[in-house]
Amino acid sequence: MKAVEISAFGPPGVLRLGDRPAPVPAAGELLIRVTASGINRPDVLQRTGNYPVPPGASDIPGLEVAGEIVGGDDPELAAAGFKKGDRVCALVAGGGYAELCVAPIGQCLPVPKGLSDIEAASLPETFFTVWSNVFDRGRLQPGETFLVQGGTSGIGVTAIQMTKALGAGKVIATAGSDDKCQACLKLGADAAINYKTQDFAQEAKQVTGGKGVDVILDMVAGGYVARELECLAEDGRVVIIAVQGGTKSEVNAGLVLRRRLTITGSTLRPRPVAFKAAIAAALKKNVWPLIEGGKIKPVIHSTFPAADASKAHELMESNQHVGKIVLTW
CATH class of the missing domain: 3.90.180.10 (Medium-chain alcohol dehydrogenases, catalytic domain)
Known part of the structure; x- marks a missing residue:
């Protein structure tokens, strides 16, 4: 062959x-x-x-x-x-x-x-990954708010559509250009954030009326983790599936304690x-x-x-x- x-x-x-x-x-x-x-x-x-x-x-x-x-x-x-x-x-x-x-x-x-x-x-690769990490590990429930980093990636386009179709309350995506943000909105995202020109943590808080995001799917890690914790709701979960931004992350442990946050991740x-x-x-x-x-x-x-x-x-x-x-x- x-x-x-x-x-x-x-x-x-x-x-x-x-x-x-x-x-x-x-x-x-x-x-x-x-x-x-x-x-x-x-x-x-x-x-x-x-x-x-x-x-x-x-x-x-x-x-x-x-x-x-x-x-x-x-x-x-x-x-x-x-x-x-x-x-x-x-x-x-x-x-x-x-x-x-x-x-x-x-x-x-x-x-x-x-x-x-x-x-x-x-x-297969993206659907298995999104199901395992968003719904099994992240325990996303109908009505909860979901954010995916890299909304136009293979994982991103899958996560936007799957979470929306299965009843997520609000779906937020980040992307690296205004055109890509528009693509995320066309796929069903309720909000799209240009991470190159906007602070995604601040924007996510605004989109959720200050409540924060329930589940974040993260392919970046590195310095993103600290900012993701800032925009998580109480009992929020961040699920790391790749480390494109590096393996070292600083965590505000006090924030984790006070808001009962979960940081998890997996490889498939x-x-x-x-x-x-x-x-x-x-x-x-x-x-x-x-x-x-x-x-x-x-x-x-x-x-x-x-x-x-x-x-x-x-x-x-x-x-x-x-x-x-x-x-x-």
């Missing part, structure tokens, strides 16, 4: 289209003939040598795919409601940038009715299959009907042929995109 390989750690140009042996599904896995592979920020970190591959995972980058089931144990597939020939999308721990990819059956979901494989390939890639399968089941029950009903829509910025994976990574690193970037096979 053809696969995009990381020839050496470095800039986007180190990505090369090469030949690899076709993977063979083990017990509990199925084989997908991939038509589209989603691109995510962790792929960039892996390419630069800053995100080690979990033990046992493929060294081929790529954490989400969509395509057709072409292999796997028929009874195992049937038990999960699948059969060969079905169109699925899947979250994988690696190996997604390839013509063939194995995936744990529990981490696969049917392509939502009405969606193309390109649209479906944009779903190294978690066990059973953990991810539980998220898949929750998505199928709670979110897939919203996608099929048109209340949540994939946001695709660009597609690239797999041979142009380096150009796709260049675009991601430019931060000019709104939504997802997808490779096609």
